[in-house]
Every structure is written in structure tokens, then in C-alpha cells.
Amino acid sequence: MTAAFSKFAITVAMAIATASWPVSTLAGPDMALLRVTGQGNPTEFNCPASKSRQLANRSTNELTGPSEGDVKPWTQTPLPPANAYPSALKIGLWGDSHTASGTFADNVLEALRLPLAQTHPSFIAPTFGLKGVRQPLRRACLSDDWQLALAYRTPKEGPENYAKSLSAIHTDQVGAFMWLDFRYPSAQTRVKWADIHLGKDSGERGLVLGVSVDDGVESLVQLPPGSLSRLRVQAELPFASLKLRVVAGAVRIDGIAPVYEGKTPVVMDVFSIPGATAKGWRVVNKDHLRREDPLANGYDVVILQSGTNESLDPDFKVRLYEQQISASLAKLKAAYPRARCILIGPPDAQKSSTTVRLINDTQYRLGLAQGCAHWHWQKAMGGPGAAQRWQAKGWMQADLLHLTPEGYAQSARSFVSMVPVKPR
Numbered sequence: 001m002t003a004a005f006s007k008f009a010i011t012v013a014m015a016i017a018t019a020s021w022p023v024s025t026l027a028g029p030d031m032a033l034l035r036v037t038g039q040g041n042p043t044e045f046n047c048p049a050s051k052s053r054q055l056a057n058r059s060t061n062e063l064t065g066p067s068e069g070d071v072k073p074w075t076q077t078p079l080p081p082a083n084a085y086p087s088a089l090k091i092g093l094w095g096d097s098h099t100a101s102g103t104f105a106d107n108v109l110e111a112l113r114l115p116l117a118q119t120h121p122s123f124i125a126p127t128f129g130l131k132g133v134r135q136p137l138r139r140a141c142l143s144d145d146w147q148l149a150l151a152y153r154t155p156k157e158g159p160e161n162y163a164k165s166l167s168a169i170h171t172d173q174v175g176a177f178m179w180l181d182f183r184y185p186s187a188q189t190r191v192k193w194a195d196i197h198l199g200k201d202s203g204e205r206g207l208v209l210g211v212s213v214d215d216g217v218e219s220l221v222q223l224p225p226g227s228l229s230r231l232r233v234q235a236e237l238p239f240a241s242l243k244l245r246v247v248a249g250a251v252r253i254d255g256i257a258p259v260y261e262g263k264t265p266v267v268m269d270v271f272s273i274p275g276a277t278a279k280g281w282r283v284v285n286k287d288h289l290r291r292e293d294p295l296a297n298g299y300d301v302v303i304l305q306s307g308t309n310e311s312l313d314p315d316f317k318v319r320l321y322e323q324q325i326s327a328s329l330a331k332l333k334a335a336y337p338r339a340r341c342i343l344i345g346p347p348d349a350q351k352s353s354t355t356v357r358l359i360n361d362t363q364y365r366l367g368l369a370q371g372c373a374h375w376h377w378q379k380a381m382g383g384p385g386a387a388q389r390w391q392a393k394g395w396m397q398a399d400l401l402h403l404t405p406e407g408y409a410q411s412a413r414s415f416v417s418m419v420p421v422k423p424r
Contacts, residue, residue: 031195031230034221038214042241045179047141084259085122088267089114089423090295092336094166094281095272095305098347102134103405105270107412112421117185119266122295123197124256125165125273128178132274138181142169145176145246150273151280158283163197163254163292164335165271166280170199172250181241182258190238191258196231197292198223199252207249213239220247229292230257257294267295278306281328286335300423302339304332307346307359308401316355322362329370341372342419347411348378348386350400357384373419380414 093099109116121136127148128140151166162168183189198207212218213235223231233242238261271277281304290298306328310321333341345360360376367374381390390396395407403411415421 030228031232032221032223032228033232033234034211034219036211036213036216036219036233036235038212038216038235038237038239040214040237042181042214042239045139045141045181045241047139047179084294085264085267088264089301090122090267090299091301091303091421092164092269092299092339093272093303093305094277094332095270095303095344096277096308097132097272097274097402098308098408099270099305099344100133100272100274101408102270103408104412105268107409108416108421109266109268111413111416114266118263119185119268120189120258120260120264121269122257122267123164123269123293124180124258125167125271126169126253126255127165127167127273128169128180130273133272134270136184136268136270138183138187139179140181141177141179143175143177145173146171146178150275151283152276152278154280154283156283159285159288160283161199161285161288162280162283164269164289165255166277166284167271167273168199168252168254170250170252171246174246174248176246178244178253179241180243180256182260183240190240190261192238192261193232193234193259194242195257195259195294196233196244197254197257198229198231199254207251208247209251210243210245210247212243214241218243218245254292267299269299272305276306276309278304278325278328281331282324284331284335286331289335297338298336299339301342301421302332302336303342303344304329305344307356307363308349308352311346311349311352311355311359316358318358318362321359322366325363326366326370329366329372333370333372340420340423341367341370342421343367343372343374344415345374345377347403348381348384348390350387353378353384353387375415375419377411377415380411380418 093105099105106116109119124135124137127133128135128142130148146169149168149170151160151162154160182191207223208220209223210218210220211233213233306325310316329343343363343366345363346356349356356378360378364374364376378384378386387396387400390403390407391400395404395410397404
């Protein structure tokens with residue numbers, strides 16, 4: 001063991017010893033509050049070229065971290081208000097690669113004449129660095145030590161304890177880091193606090209995290225295993241950036257729930273990822289999801305966009321698909337029973353145009369039976385075979401499967417003109 005790593009190990013042991021509290025202090029709400037100090041306007045950070053833990057490249061002072069006296073105790077805090085955004089229009093969107101890039105959602109907001117600059121998320125999925133996914137952040141850096149779990153890849157049919165992002169990251173590697181810059185959609189954007197939603201499957205080991213905001217001094221905090229599900233990070237002033245480092249133990253992060261400074265007339269959560277995302281809803285434990293949702297009163301509108309990945313299955317069977325999408329929709333509606341429900345079918349695709357039509361027709365019938373609106377994306381494009389015509393207009397990519405930014409913009413405007421995107 002090198003001298004630097006030896007010093008780091010000693011510091012970890014000191015932090016754990018110093019940050020221990022009797023079990024009796026852990027009773028009450030499942031949230032801990034950590035107060036930290038930032039330096040105001042933080043400098044711009046860039047993700048390291050190599051996203052490994054980089055302990056070997058850090059100075060001795062950086063490796064040893066805060067001293068024994070710098071360990072911050074956490075305090076219990078009441079549960080968050082019943083509705084952090086009482087007057088906001090709250091929209092949740094789950095979809096595949098067609099909506100993961102953010103272009104479709106941005107143009108839906110524009111077509112609805114809703115203020116993009118004051119639209120914020122209630123929950124940020126931990127899918128940082130996943131190709132094709134745009135996060136509502138200025139920048140996010142994640143070390144290579146984290147493993148990503150996605151609900152739709154779960155081999156069994158559940159129920160699994162996923163938060164509404166239908167994803168989670170986990171690690172047991174000392175030095176693993178996560179850096180987030182919340183200055184989006186403008187450089188003036190700040191958050192009043194951010195809740196880190198923690199999974200409760202980290203075994204018997206205690207967890208020690210290093211947390212800092214806005215280039216401030218890192219604070220160490222110990223969280224005993226299995227007792228807390230949220231760590232609220234709050235500074236004396238609204239902050240723009242947050243950095244987290246694993247000092248000891250194992251951690252699972254289900255998402256980040258920031259509460260923004262100023263008015264938020266629109267909450268827009270986009271949990272779309274490339275893949276058969278709708279399948280993930282079939283494995284959801286809806287009771288766990290609702291407990292972990294920072295929007296106590298749920299969404300006003302929920303949108304499930306899917307079908308392209310399913311259309312590419314050479315063994316596609318309509319009856320089986322109807323059973324599967326029905327199961328996903330039932331879970332979504334049970335999680336958000338008060339919300340207006342909208343299904344969006346797949347756009348036209350050259351290789352699977354006939355199957356795309358069958359999927360859209362199935363979604364229409366299912367939506368009609370279950371009280372959900374349906375938007376037939378393929379029909380809005382002009383029906384089967386529209387992909388080539390859209391490519392000629394510059395609205396379809398060369399793969400004749402995905403649209404160009406202008407194609408998604410055209411589609412968003414069509415969607416808003418045909419489907420009422422508003423509360424019940």
C-alpha cells in the first residue's frame with residue numbers, strides 16, 4: 001500500500017469513528033439533512049478525461065480529505081411539504097430514444113406556449129453519460145466505478161423497488177464520484193436544496209459520503225445502512241453545483257430531486273432512454289415508487305411513448321404485445337391515478353412500417369378502453385411509408401428509423417394540435 005493510500009485509509013477510519021451516533025437518534029423520518037457551505041458562484045468544471053477514481057493522480061491533501069474535526073453530523077428533518085410546486089403544471093414522460101434527446105419535449109413546451117426557462121424537473125434520473133439521453137443539467141460527471149441498473153432490463157417481472165426514473169446507479173468503490181451542475185436551462189439557475197434518493201440495498205456496511213457545493217469545503221457524513229432513503233443537501237445560499245464522493249461503504253442512488261429557486265410554473269420530468277422503456281413499468285413496485293416520489297400529489301399529465309423497439313422484434317405478436325403494454329399502463333395509472341394519461345405510438349420506420357401500424361392501432365384500442373388519449377405518430381406523419389417522404393424533406397435520419405431535430409419539432413407541434421395536454 002502506498003503512503004498516499006495509507007493516509008486515505010486512515011482518514012476513512014477516523015471519519016467512520018467520529019461520525020457514529022447511537023441508533024436511538026435515527027428514529028423518525030427517513031430523511032437526513034446535511035448543511036454545507038459553498039463559495040457562491042462556482043467555477044466551470046470539466047469532466048476528467050479519464051473517469052476512473054483518479055486517486056493516484058490526486059495530491060496528498062486531496063487524498064486525506066477533511067480532518068477529523070470537519071466531519072459534519074446530519075440532523076433529522078421533517079418530510080418535505082405536501083406539494084413543493086402547488087401551482088405548477090406537472091408533466092411526466094417515459095419513452096424511448098425518440099423522446100430521450102429532449103428535442104421533442106422542448107418543442108411540446110414551445111407549442112403549448114409554456115416558459116422553457118422556468119421549466120424544471122422534480123426528479124433527475126441517474127442515467128448520467130448514457131448515450132442519447134439529455135439530462136436537465138448543464139453538466140454531469142460520473143466516474144467509471146458506478147453500475148447502471150435499468151428496470152426494463154430486469155429479467156423477472158417484479159415487483160422491484162425502483163423510483164420513478166426506472167433506473168439506479170450503485171457502487172462500493174472508495175473514491176467513486178458524481179458531479180452535477182444545475183445551471184440549466186440558464187446560467188442563473190440555482191437550487192435551494194437537492195435530495196439524494198438512496199436505495200436501501202447496501203448491505204450491512206455503513207456509508208460515508210463526501211459532499212460539497214459550489215467549490216466549498218467537502219463535508220463528510222455517515223449514513224447507517226437501511227435506515228434512510230433521502231439525504232437533503234442544503235447550503236446557506238442557493239447553489240449551482242454539487243459534488244459527491246464515496247469515502248466508505250456501498251451506495252445506490254435512485255435519483256436527485258432538486259427544488260429550484262424562484263418560480264417554477266412547469267415541472268417537466270423526462271425519463272426516456274433508448275430501449276424498450278415501457279417494459280420497465282411492468283416490474284415497478286408502485287407503492288415504493290409513490291413513497292419515493294417528491295411530488296406528493298403526483299403529475300397532472302403522464303405520457304407513455306413506446307413501440308419502436310418492440311416493432312423491430314422479428315417474433316412480434318400483437319396479442320402478446322397488447323398484454324405487455326396493458327400491464328405497463330396499468331402500473332402507470334395505479335401510480336398516478338389522478339393524472340391525464342396519454343399514449344404515444346411509434347413513428348413510421350421503413351424496416352417495420354407494418355408492425356408500427358399494428359402497434360399504434362393496439363395502443364389506440366387500449367387507450368380507448370382505459371381512458372387514455374392516444375397519438376398515432378405514424379398516421380400524423382402520413383401513414384405507412386412516410387419515412388422516405390420525411391427523409392426527402394430533411395425530417396428523417398438516414399437510418400429511416402429516427403427523426404432529425406426538425407422532424408421531432410414538426411411532430412411535437414402535430415402532437416399538441418391533436419391531443420389535449422392539460423390536467424383533467
